[in-house]
Amino acid sequence: MGDDATERSTERNLDGTTTEYFDVPKAEETYRELVRALFEDHWDAIDFGPCLQGAVFELRFASKPRVGYLDGYFTIGPDEPGAWHFHLCVGAHKGTKARPTPPELARWRQCARAAFYRDLDASGRPRSWGLRLWNGRNEQMMTVFFPNPWLNAERTKPVKEPDWSRLALWMDLRARFAGVPPEPAPVDDARRPQMCG
Structure with missing residues (x-):
């Protein structure tokens, strides 16, 4: 899915840590396939939720979730009646004939960026690996922790x-969706990174 033109960026954080981003090429079909891979094939290996300054949700499923898709939105949750669930807009969203969604609002809701990330502590040691999704106004929608x-x-x-x-x-998923080949593990650095900032 990925290509050699994958955008990479680095963000210096206020606490002295660094976040490296590896962007997934923007395409609705790619985003849909990525979300399906995460929640249909690898649901038992990930934690997920909003990850904002002051609030981090680390949710996980105890059994394979139900994954549905309609009008640009995934609906994902436990496969039991009345259970909690979440909605995630990654595709074109039109609304209904009676209540069409204004185009500007549809662009705001839809995922506009997906990027794999690696967090490094202040000494440059890797400490966290994940994926982030942002909407059309660059607001974070979800973080997936690997x-x-x-x-x-x-x-x-x-x-x-x-x-x-x-x-x-x-x-594997970064290679498949962002086109970044796997890297060898650090061989000479078994020093524990500072895990939380």
Whole structure:
């Protein structure tokens, strides 16, 4: 899906950390395929939710979620009646005949950017891997957290020695959707990064 023209950017954060971004080429079909890959194929390996300064949601499914798509929106949630769910707009959104969505509002709601990211601590050591989605006004819609070499398999506790194989999913999906080839694991740096800023 990805190509060699993948946009890469670096953002310096106020706490001295750095975030590297690897953009997914903007295309509705690509975004739909990416969301389906995450929530239909890899739902048990990810945590997800809004990640804003002052509020981080780390949600996960206990069983395979139900994934539906209508009028540009995914509806994703547990496969049980009346359960919580969320809506995520990644495609063209028109509304109904009786209540059409104004084009400006449709552009605002729709995902306008998706990028894989890697967070580095103030010393430049990688500490977190994920994917972020932004809407047409550059407001963050969702962050997806991938398995982390510095956390146990259950993603609940830090480990002393990193398990770099936990980056396989992030590397595979980043290669598939952003066109960035997998990188070798850091061999000489088993120093634990500062995990939270």
